[in-house]
Amino acid sequence: MARRPVAPAESLNADRPLLASMRPWSRAALALRADGLRYGAAVASAYAAFLHDVVVPEHAAEFWGYGLFFVLTTALQFFYAGALLFWPRRSVFLAGAAGNAAVLALYVVSRTVGVPLLGPHAGRPEPVGAVDLACAIVEVALVLALVRLLRDLPAEAPASRPAMTPAGQAEE
Numbered sequence: 001m002a003r004r005p006v007a008p009a010e011s012l013n014a015d016r017p018l019l020a021s022m023r024p025w026s027r028a029a030l031a032l033r034a035d036g037l038r039y040g041a042a043v044a045s046a047y048a049a050f051l052h053d054v055v056v057p058e059h060a061a062e063f064w065g066y067g068l069f070f071v072l073t074t075a076l077q078f079f080y081a082g083a084l085l086f087w088p089r090r091s092v093f094l095a096g097a098a099g100n101a102a103v104l105a106l107y108v109v110s111r112t113v114g115v116p117l118l119g120p121h122a123g124r125p126e127p128v129g130a131v132d133l134a135c136a137i138v139e140v141a142l143v144l145a146l147v148r149l150l151r152d153l154p155a156e157a158p159a160s161r162p163a164m165t166p167a168g169q170a171e172e
Helices: 024-052 055-062 064-086 091-113 130-152
Strands: none
Touching: 024 055, 024 064, 024 091, 024 130, 055 064, 064 091, 091 130
């Protein structure tokens, strides 16, 4: 059988959003991949929060400010896991990528030159431990998943399905 020639991009309405111009099966595949990445990112955020929660007592014993930082980080990462599930929006993905990248940057600083200006161990590098290394790896995976979600998300479309209200109605 002879193959049909492929239409040029101009005739495929190249100015329409990506999801609208795709075949139905490819839209579904993209949405399924986005859902999988989003659910994986939510699990990674919850796990990072759990790991931060595990080390709260040890850091609070060193300095109350360190303890407060870990309590806030734990709370924000748990909240963020829920936000990924219930409000899949570009702004949520961007905030999570930026926030977790900032936590990773502080981790690198604290292990190389020490936390500057704060607490009794200011300016002294901390040793790398198993829990904090595991948490850093999870956060790197989380940031990479969020960057992938941001890259694959069309500018005008929601992440996958519309968020549901408590009454089960789809938001517009």
